[in-house]
Amino acid sequence: MATGARRLMNILDRYLFRAVATATLVTLLVLLLLEMLLTLLAELESVGQAQYDFMAALHYLLLIQPRRLYDLFPMALLVGSLLGMGALASGSELIVMRAAGLSLTRLTGAVAGTGLLLSIAVVLMGEFIAPPLEQFAREQRATAKGENLEIRGGRGFWARDGDDFIHVQAVLPGVRLAGIRVFRVNPDARLEWATHAESARYQEGRWQLEGISRSRLEGVAVLTEYLPSLTVASAISPQILDVLAARPDDLSFRDLRVYIDYLERNGLDAQSYQLAMWRKAFAPLAYLAMLVIAMPFVFGPQRASGAGQRLLIGLMLGLAFFLMNYLLGNVVLLYGYSPLVGASLPSLLFLGAGFYALRRLR
Template sequence: MGLRILDRYLAWAVIAGTLLTLGVLLPLLGFFVLANELEQVGVAGYRLQDALLFMVLSLPRYAYQVFPIATLIGALLGLGALANRSELVAMRAAGVSVGRIAGAGLLGGVLLAAGAMLIGEVVAPVAEQRGIEIKRAALSGAVTQQTESGFWAIDQGTYINIREILSGTSLRDIFIYQADNAAGTLIATHAQGARYQNHQWVLEGLSRSRVSMDGVQVERLPNAVWSSLLNPGILEVVVVDPRILPVWGLWKYIRFMTVNAQDASNYQVIFWGRVLYPLLTLSMVLVAIPVLLGSARSRGTGVRAFFAVLVGILYYLVSKTFSYLALLYGLSPLAAALAPPVLFIGAALLLLRRVG
C-alpha cells in the first residue's frame, strides 16, 4: 500500500509540474499567435474578436507541439521540488530503488501522453479547422465550410464545391451551382480545373448543364472566365496543412499521395513521429530522473529549466537530422522517427544505471 501511495505521489509531481509549465508556455504562445493575427485585423470583416477566437482555437495544436518539452520541464520542476525538500534523498535512504522512482515517474508520463494524444488527435484538428473557417469567412465575406467532399462556399447566391485545392491559384474538380429564379432554371457547371491569372479565374474543361421545365441543355466549353469573391489569398487559408490532420487523416493523405505516384516520405516521417509520440513523452521523463537524482539539492530551478531547454533544442536538431536523412538518402521513415526517442531513452537508461 505504501509503495502504491508513493508511486501516485511521484506521478502526481510529474503531472503537476507539466500542467504548471503548460500554464506558463501557452499564454506566451497565444500572445505570439495573436500578435501575428493583428496584422490582418481590419482586412475585410476580420475583427479583433475573430483574431482572439482564432488564437484560442489554435492553442490545442500548440499545446500538443510543446507537450514533450513541457513534460521534461515539468518533471524537472515537479520532482525537483521534492529534491529541494530532500524527499528524494529520504526515499533513497529508505530503500526505494532508482528503478522504482523511474517507474513512478513514467506512470505520470503515461497519463500525460494519453492526455496529449487526446488533445492532439481529437481536439486540436477540430478546433483549428473551426478557427480556419472563422478566419476564412471573415476575410472573404462568404459562407464557407470544409467537408469530406471538399471545400464548399456560398458566393453571392452561387454554391461552389471545390474538390481539390492544389494551391491558392490552382484548383481541380470544381462544381458551380446557380439558380435563376426569374427564368426558373438551374445552371450546374463542372470544370476539370481552374487557374488564377490577371486577377480572375479561368475555368478549363467545362461542362455546363441548364435545367428547366423544358428539359436539360448541355454545353461544353474549353475555357471560360469565372468571377468570384474567392481569391488566392482566401484559398491559401483554406488549404489545410496535412501535418495538422489527425493521425488517421494523415495516413489517408499518405495513401492518396502514394496512389497518385507522389513522394510522401516527408509525411511518412511525420506520421511515424505522431504514432511514436507517447514514446517521446516518456523519454523526456526518463531524461529528467537521473539529472535530479544525480544533483539532488545542488541545482536550482533556473538551472534545471535551462537544462530542459537545451535538451529540447538537442532533440529538435537530432530529429531534424534524421528527417533529412530519410528525405535525402532514403532512410526508412519509421527508422527516422524511431531513432531520436530511442537514442534519448538509451542515454537516460545509461545515466540511470550510473546514478543507481
Template sequence: MKTLDRYIGVRFIQSFFLVIFILVSLFSFLEFVAQLDDIGKGSYQLLDVFAYIGLTIPRRVLDMVPMAALLGSIIALGMLADKGELIVMRASGLSVQRICFSVLATGALLMLATGILEEYVAPPMEQHARLSRSLAISDTGILLTKDGFWARQGNSFIHVGKTLSGGIATGLDVYEGDKEGGLRAFIHAREADIHNNKRWVLKDIQKKVIEEQRITTHNLPTMALESFLSTEQVNILELPPDSLSPSDLYKYNQALRQRGQNADTYVLALWQKLAVPLTTGAMVLLALPFVFGPPRGTTIGLRITVGAMVGIGFYLANQIIGYMGLLLELHPAITTLAPVAAILWIALWRLRQAP
C-alpha cells in the same frame, strides 16, 4: 506504496500543468501578435483573431507536451530533492528504480492523453481555425461549417468534407437544382480530383435522379463534374498535413499512393504525430538523470535551465532530421524514431550511473 506513487504522480502533474500553461500562454501571445497584421484583410477582424487563437490552443499544447514533460519531471523531482524528501524515501529503502517507476507510471497516463488529443481533439479544431481564417481573409463567399464547407454554382450546391494538398477532396455531396428551385439530382462521391479548375473527376459515386414518379439510383466508378471552385479557392481551402489526425493521414497517404503521387510529406507528418506520445515518455525518462545524476547541491534552477536547453535542442534536431530525411529519401519512420531512441538510450545510460 500506492500512497507514495500518488504523491509523486500528483507533484509531477502539478509541475507539468504549470509548465504547459506558461509555454502555451507565451506562444499563444506570440501568435496573437503575428495575427494582428492580418486584421482588416477581407472580413478578418479582432474577434476572428481571438477565435483562431482559442481553436489552435490544443495544437500548441501538443507541440509543447514533450518539453513540458521534461521540465515538469525535473521541477517535481528537483523540489522533492531540495526539500530532502527523496533522501527520506531512499533512506526508507526505496530504490532509484522504484521512484522512477512512480514517475513513469504517471508519464504513461500522459502519453495516453496525448494520443487521444492528437487523434480526436486537436485536428478538427485546428482545421476549423485554419479554414475560418483563410476564408475570412480571402472573403470568397464560401460557407464554412464544422463538417466542411458549402459552395454554389447556378442552381447547384456542393458540400465538401475536406480538401487536401495534391488536389484531393473527400466526402462530396452535390445537390443539382432545376429552374423552378426543386431538387433534380443528388450525387455523393467518396473523393474527387479537383486540381483542374474547369472539371473535377469524382470517384466512387452514388447518383440519385429524381423524376416525377420515382427516384433512380446509379452507382458509378467515376464521373466528371464542372468545377465549383477556382484554383485560388482550392489553394485557400487545402489543409496542410500537420493539421490532420493520424488516421486521416494514413488514409490520404494510401489515396495518394494509389494515384501514383508523392506522399512523403504525409508519411512524415504521420510518423511525427505517432512519435509524440513516445517522445513524451522518453522526455520523462530523460528528466530522471537530471535529479539523480548531478552532484548533491545542484540547484533546481540549474537543472531547469539545462533541461530547457536539452528540450529545445531535441525539438530543433528532430525537425531538421525529419526534413533532411525527405531530401535524402530516408524512410520517415527512421528519421522520426531515431532521435527518440537516442534520448531513451542516453537516459538509461545515465540512470545506470546514478548512485
C-alpha cells in the same frame, strides 16, 4: 507488514504523481500563454482586413490551442519533471523515499507512470480534438478575411486520379472548389483532352462541375466544347481536400493513413506524410524519453541545483530534441531514407542516453 509496505508505496506513488503532474501542467500553461501572446501579436497585423476583427482573431487563437498544447507537451513534460522532481530533491524528500525502500528504478517507473497518464490524454486530444478544430479555425479565419483557402502558397495544388491529372486553384467554404483543370493522359503518356471548370461542388459522393470548357486533340486541330455543368466521380473526396489544406503534422493519424493510401495508389510520393504519421505513432516513446532523460539530472550531481538551473537544462534538452527531430526529418526526406527511422531515432537516442546515465548512477 507486506500490506503496510504496499500502502506506503502507493502513497509515495501518488505523491510523486502530484508533484510531477502539477509541475508539468503549470509549465504547459506558461508555455501556452507565451505562445498565445506571440501568435496574437502576429494576428494583430491582419486585424481590420475585411471582417477580421479582434474578436475573430481571439476566436481563431482559442481554436488552435489544442494543437499548440499537443506540440508543446514534450517540452512541458521534460521541464515539469525536472522542476517537480528537482523540488523534491532539494527538500531531501527523494532521499527519504529511497531510505524508505524506493529504488531508483521504482522512482523512475512512478514518474513514467505519471507521464503515461498525461500522455494518453494528450494523444487522444491530438488525434480527435486538435485536427478538426485547427481546420475549422483556418476556414473561419479565411472567411473572415475574405480569402479563399488557397493551398501550396496560393498556387493551388496538383492531384492524380487514375489517368487524370487535376489542378485546383482554391478550396472554398462549403466543400467547393475554384479554378479546376483536368488533364486526361492515355497509357502512352499523350494528352487526350483538357477540361477547365470555373467551380465545383461536392454532392452525394460526386463532383458537380460548373462553367466548363473541354478541349481535345483531333489530328492537328483542337476542338473545344462548352458545357454549363457536368457531374463526375472522383477518388478525391472532401476528406482528402482537408488533408491538402493542412500541413502533414496538423492531421490526425487516421487522415494521414487515408491520404498515404491515396498517394501510394496513384504512384505519388508519400514520404512527408509517412514521416508525420510515424511521428504520431512514436509520440508516446518521445514522451517517455523526455521523462527518462530528466532523471539523471535529478539524482546526479545536479540534484542540489536551483530551479533556475533545472529550467535552463530542461529548455536546452527540449530544444536539442526539437532540432534533432527537425533535422533528421529533413535528412530523411532529402535522401529518401525510411520515414520510420527519421521519426523514431531522436526518441531512441534520448531514451538510450537517459537509461545509460541512470545505469551509471546505480
